[in-house]
Amino acid sequence: MHGSDSRVEDAFSAYLARVRAFSRDVLRPAEERVEAEDAIPEEIVAAMRELGLFGISLPPQFGGLGWNMEQQVLLTMEFTQASAVYRSRFSTTIGLTSQVILDYGTPAQQQLYLPAMAAGRVTGAFCLTEEAAGSDAGAVATRAVRDGADYVISGVKRYITNAPDADLFLVVARTGAPDSGGEGLSCFLVERGTPGLTTPPHSRMMGQRGSHVGEVHLDACRVPKGALLGSKEGNGLKLALRGINHARTHVAATCVGQALRLMDEALDYLTRRRQFGSLIGEFQALQVLLGESQSEISAARALVLECARQFDRGPIPHGEIACAKLFASEMVSRVADRVVQMLGGQGYLEERAVARLYRDVRLFRIFEGTSQIQQINIARRLLREAGQRAA
Numbered sequence: 001m002h003g004s005d006s007r008v009e010d011a012f013s014a015y016l017a018r019v020r021a022f023s024r025d026v027l028r029p030a031e032e033r034v035e036a037e038d039a040i041p042e043e044i045v046a047a048m049r050e051l052g053l054f055g056i057s058l059p060p061q062f063g064g065l066g067w068n069m070e071q072q073v074l075l076t077m078e079f080t081q082a083s084a085v086y087r088s089r090f091s092t093t094i095g096l097t098s099q100v101i102l103d104y105g106t107p108a109q110q111q112l113y114l115p116a117m118a119a120g121r122v123t124g125a126f127c128l129t130e131e132a133a134g135s136d137a138g139a140v141a142t143r144a145v146r147d148g149a150d151y152v153i154s155g156v157k158r159y160i161t162n163a164p165d166a167d168l169f170l171v172v173a174r175t176g177a178p179d180s181g182g183e184g185l186s187c188f189l190v191e192r193g194t195p196g197l198t199t200p201p202h203s204r205m206m207g208q209r210g211s212h213v214g215e216v217h218l219d220a221c222r223v224p225k226g227a228l229l230g231s232k233e234g235n236g237l238k239l240a241l242r243g244i245n246h247a248r249t250h251v252a253a254t255c256v257g258q259a260l261r262l263m264d265e266a267l268d269y270l271t272r273r274r275q276f277g278s279l280i281g282e283f284q285a286l287q288v289l290l291g292e293s294q295s296e297i298s299a300a301r302a303l304v305l306e307c308a309r310q311f312d313r314g315p316i317p318h319g320e321i322a323c324a325k326l327f328a329s330e331m332v333s334r335v336a337d338r339v340v341q342m343l344g345g346q347g348y349l350e351e352r353a354v355a356r357l358y359r360d361v362r363l364f365r366i367f368e369g370t371s372q373i374q375q376i377n378i379a380r381r382l383l384r385e386a387g388q389r390a391a
Ligand SMILES: Cc1cc2nc3c(=O)[nH]c(=O)nc-3n(C[C@H](O)[C@H](O)[C@H](O)COP(=O)(O)OP(=O)(O)OC[C@H]3O[C@@H](n4cnc5c(N)ncnc54)[C@H](O)[C@@H]3O)c2cc1C
Pocket: 092, 125, 126, 127, 128, 129, 133, 134, 135, 136, 158, 159, 160, 161, 162, 205, 213, 363, 366, 367, 368, 369, 370, 371, 372, 373, 376
């Protein structure tokens, strides 16, 4: 190993240890407050900024920490052993928006936004989904019409994470003809404060209270042509997918972190609760659930790490990412269900973290592409490759 490699490894190990301690000592103890207040306390967001969490995926030239994808998922598996709501606060900045600007933005766009994003001064929101464009992302109806040196954007985005808190909105809009499908989409960077852009109060959700998800209204919102991301029309879906694939990999890692947390809660209970004169952890029926869960967590962890290494080697492994997101999100739902069962009545009461975690993890099978969409993508890829081999 080269000297510089080992220095980087040491620096990463030290950072990982800081994040682990932050998650355990700061984030976990504040979970109930986040749930009760439906918001992350501002001092915790400030501490997240100070720790550099908003900049883990950006290179040092833009003020980030420059960790590669393997390191990012290792970090994610640590900080998501606390409530996933914390991760949600910076997820849209580190993945869905900044990575697209990093790979496709003009030098002016990169200089303008990336240092502020890395420092956590600018929160990004990724605005793709609409009423008629959910899984069918190519059906976006929001229009961006060229008018002199500007574009005028109109439409309504929904289910947008961090919409009420964001400063910068990456908006996918149609610049092509109404029937141009995915080919006719482009991405725009719209700043809060632009006349016509409003964010109504966030929606109430089944879980993840404290994460603010809501609509973004664009009512004849006028932006200069320099707001067109990458200054080229028509490649919006490709750009959006760059952010989505980063986010899907992180969601898969989040599922591993949340499953590890659930196991922690289960083990704590199984080694204290007694029935029929024994600790309930001594009952083989529950040991089966524990063994099954741990093996699935280990499998998901290995898959996510392998996927991250492929991501780092390039090109972006779309098929592997779909497998990791599908498997890990289904896995954590199964683990959460088993852990509720292992805790009996205590698993169903809001007094413990388990009921909240059970509700929180349900989301992972829905956003960043539902499980059905991942299955379809995986199957289509297999069939295409088989067709090519047969030809
Ligand atoms: C909390 C939360 C946060 C989100 N954050 C963001 C965000 O920040 N930015 C953003 O742009 N979006 C965001 N989303 C949107 C999310 O990505 C979509 O909800 C998701 O892609 C599914 O779209 P939909 O809800 O319209 O469901 P639909 O597409 O209507 O799907 C409904 C059901 O039909 C199934 N289905 C659809 N098409 C097919 C098919 N071809 N074959 C088989 N089954 C199919 C789906 O799997 C699902 O079971 C968020 C959603 C939630 C709930």
